[in-house]
Amino acid sequence: MxxxxxxxxxxxxxxxxxxxxxxxxxxxxxxxxxQQTVNIVVPKNFIRAGTLIEEGLVELRPVLKGSYSDNMVTKLSDVIGQETLMPLGSNEPLLCWKINKFHMLPGAQQSTFQIPKEYILSVSNGIRAGDQVRIYASSSDGASRKLLDKDIRVASVKSSANIEIDNPKNSNLLSKANGDAEKMYLSRLEANGAIDQINLNLTEEEWLLLDRLCSTKKTKLVIAFSSASITSP
Structure with a gap:
C-alpha cells in the first residue's frame, strides 16, 4: 500500500x-x-498639419513587437506623397488615420481662399474637391495668360445651396480611393448641381497676385480642370 x-x-x-x-x-x-522589433515610420522632426510628406521628412525606426499596433505604418512608400491631417511630433509613430492622399487641406505655407464670384469668368464644370486646377488670367486688353506656373489644389466646390458638389449615389472621392477611373468619370457627369463657390489652397503671395489683378475689374480668372487630378492621388 x-x-x-x-x-x-x-x-x-x-x-x-x-x-x-x-x-x-x-x-x-x-x-x-x-523582444522582437518591427520597423515603423516616424517623422524625423515636427510636421505641421497639411504638409505634403516627402522622403526626407520621415524614416524607419524599430519598436518592440509588443508595442506595435495595426494602425502603425511600416513602409515609407505608403506615406510619401500623402498629406498630414494633424500635426505629427518628432519620432511619433505615424498612424494610418493621420494622413490622407487627397490633399484637400492647405499646406504649411498655404491657406484656403474662397474666390469671389466677381473675379471669375468661367469654371470648368468637371471640377470636384481634391482636384488640381490651372488658373488663367483673361484680360480686357488682350493680355491673357496662364497666371500660375503650377497646378492648384481645390479644397471644395459648392452649389448655390451651399452643398458640396458630388454624386450622392457614387462619390467621386470614394471612386478615386478605389482607383476606379470609370466611376470617377461617371460621378462627374451625374453631380448634384452647378458650381457656385470654389475654394482653393493658395499661398499668401498667390492670393495677393489674384486679388491685385482682379480687383481692377479688368482681369478675370478662368479656372480649368487639370488631368493630373485623375492621374495622381
Missing part, C-alpha cells in the same frame, strides 16, 4: 514538474516574441 502511494506521489510530482517546465518555456517564448 505504501509502495502504491509512493508511486502515485512520484507520478504526480513528475507531472507537476513537467507542467512547470512547460509553463516556463511558454513564458520564455512569449518574452522572446515581445
Amino acid at each position: 505504501n509502495r502504491r502511494r509512493s508511486l502515485l506521489i512520484s507520478i504526480a510530482a513528475a507531472l507537476l514538474s513537467g507542467l512547470l517546465v512547460y509553463g516556463v518555456y511558454v513564458l520564455q517564448v512569449r518574452q522572446v516574441a515581445l
